[in-house]
Every structure is written in structure tokens, then in C-alpha cells.
Amino acid sequence: MTPDPDPRVKQAPPTTEVSGVRRRLVRGGLSAAPLLVTLTSRPVLAQTCFSPSETLSGTLSHKADDLPLCQGRSPGVWKNVADEEVEAFKRWKKAQAKHEDDGNVDWAYDEDVVAQAGAFISWPIPPTDAFHSHFTQGSHARYYKRTNGEWKPLSLLEVMHLTGGDDPAKIGFHFVGALLNIRVGLVDPRAMTEQRLRSLWAEYATQGYYVPYAGATRWYAADIVAYIQQTGLASY
Amino acid sequence: MRAPPPDHSLIEFAWDDGGALYDCSSGDTHLLDPFTLAVLHAARQCGPTPEAVRDLLARTDDTAAEQLSRIESALDQLTAARLL
Numbered sequence: 001m002t003p004d005p006d007p008r009v010k011q012a013p014p015t016t017e018v019s020g021v022r023r024r025l026v027r028g029g030l031s032a033a034p035l036l037v038t039l040t041s042r043p044v045l046a047q048t049c050f051s052p053s054e055t056l057s058g059t060l061s062h063k064a065d066d067l068p069l070c071q072g073r074s075p076g077v078w079k080n081v082a083d084e085e086v087e088a089f090k091r092w093k094k095a096q097a098k099h100e101d102d103g104n105v106d107w108a109y110d111e112d113v114v115a116q117a118g119a120f121i122s123w124p125i126p127p128t129d130a131f132h133s134h135f136t137q138g139s140h141a142r143y144y145k146r147t148n149g150e151w152k153p154l155s156l157l158e159v160m161h162l163t164g165g166d167d168p169a170k171i172g173f174h175f176v177g178a179l180l181n182i183r184v185g186l187v188d189p190r191a192m193t194e195q196r197l198r199s200l201w202a203e204y205a206t207q208g209y210y211v212p213y214a215g216a217t218r219w220y221a222a223d224i225v226a227y228i229q230q231t232g233l234a235s236y
Numbered sequence: 237m238r239a240p241p242p243d244h245s246l247i248e249f250a251w252d253d254g255g256a257l258y259d260c261s262s263g264d265t266h267l268l269d270p271f272t273l274a275v276l277h278a279a280r281q282c283g284p285t286p287e288a289v290r291d292l293l294a295r296t297d298d299t300a301a302e303q304l305s306r307i308e309s310a311l312d313q314l315t316a317a318r319l320l
Contacts, residue, residue, distance in 0.1 A: 034310035035269035038317050 070232030075177025138205030
């Protein structure tokens, strides 16, 4: 651009790059405050999330341009992935057995099959881990099954298969999903960490409810599940 | 706090009454008025101190010498937007 001649403007030294545009930029709007507007991009599927203690203030607890974002997968997705991979493993084992002239094996879904398939399942935590090796048991939450006269702890994947009164409000199902999502980095740690998730569970398991902050209404199983779903720790 | 994006990740568009910068690394778009854009350019050359920016801008415009507080405000906004 050709600069306008102006007696107020000094001649720039020959070694300095002078921008006529810049001269006009500085002179323009002398009394107006500097203006800068930022349009922030955000992942489409992520949602703002916050810790249980922040449910009263919500996203106001954080700067508008630095909100915690969570995009946890649905627990059902984790369960279906594991189930499909167990089935694929069973087909593979059957094919192997047939090849070895042992085609009459009945591969019913059981812990032995899952245990063998465990190494091939794309979870960040083995699905065969006992649920209570990650989440404490209490009078309001004990996940065990009776097998051959013995009480054995249910695995993470087995808990995800529970229905009805065996897993009220499917709280165990959602906690496994939330744990997996945190482990793979889909949850902002300002909203939830594995340690805080376990603490939340521990309070629920021992008392039957969770109190997110002093003076708050008690969260029972359905309320805790709603928090997990609505903040994206483990989506619907 | 995030560090400013590397220069190569910023795409700039300037026109007579302002400009826009797109940060390829974050996806953010920043809209600047002419004054703030000039301060940004100057700060990149001489550093983000108000006096240095004032002195650089004053080489081509005497009025810049009287705008130290305005330059400070612009630098604060640019810093908050992580452009500096």
C-alpha cells in the first residue's frame, strides 16, 4: 500500500521495514480502548464438566475460556466392545479346537473364557479385574456371585452385565464406564480423577448415598448416575 | 496456563480496519482492531514491554508516544488471549 504523505510522520531509517498500514492503524481510533475478541473452538462432542462439589456453581467455577471438557464414552460402548471381542476370541478358539480334532467344545460365556480373552480385549484395565479391586465394597454395594458353593467377586465386565436389583440404577455399570474413560484420558482431571471417583464410590458403598458438598442434598444411586451421565464422565 | 502458539501455527488476515488471527493448534480465532494488531506486530519485533512497543510504534507515528496506557491495555489483552 502507498503511504499517505503526512508532515507528522518521520522518515523511517532505511534498514527498518515501515508499514504504511501500521501507521494508519496506530493513528486510527486514538481514544478507543484496544479491542480483541476471541472465538474459542471446542470439540463438537465434548461437554463442559465439573466435579461434584462444583455442581452448585457449575462452569462458573472456571474461566470461560478454559472450561473442563469431558467426552466419556457410554458404558454400553465399553461393554459391547468387550463382549464382541470375547465372542471373536471364542470363534477363534473354536476354530483352533476344530483344527485340533476337538470340535465338540462348548464355549459358554464364563469367566474362564473371558480370562483367556482378557489379553485381547481393548480395555485399558483388564475386564477380568475384580470390581472390588478398584472400588471398595460396603454394606450398600457388594458385587459377588456364588459359584460352586463359594462366594467369588464379580469382575468389572460381569458387573456391567448385571441387571435390575443386582445393580441399582446401574450404578456399578456407570462407575466402570467412568473409570475406563478417566483411564484413557477422556475426562478432564479438574472434573474427576480415578482417586476421587473411588472416594465417591466408597462413600456411596458405605452410606448408600453421597453428599457432594456441605449442606447439599444427598445423592442416591440414580442421582450419582445422573451426574456421571450429564457431565460426560460416561455419556448416555 | 497455555503457552502462546508457535508462530507457524497462526494464520493472519489483515485489512484496513482490523485483522484476524486463526490458531491452527487450538482452533481459536482472534479478531483484533487496528491498534491491537499493530501492538502485536510491534511486540513480536521488540518484546512485549509497553515502553519498547511504544518506542517502536513512535518511529512512524508521534502519537504513539502518548498512548502508553493504551499499549499496556492491548498487551494485557494479547497476553490473556495467549497471543504473546
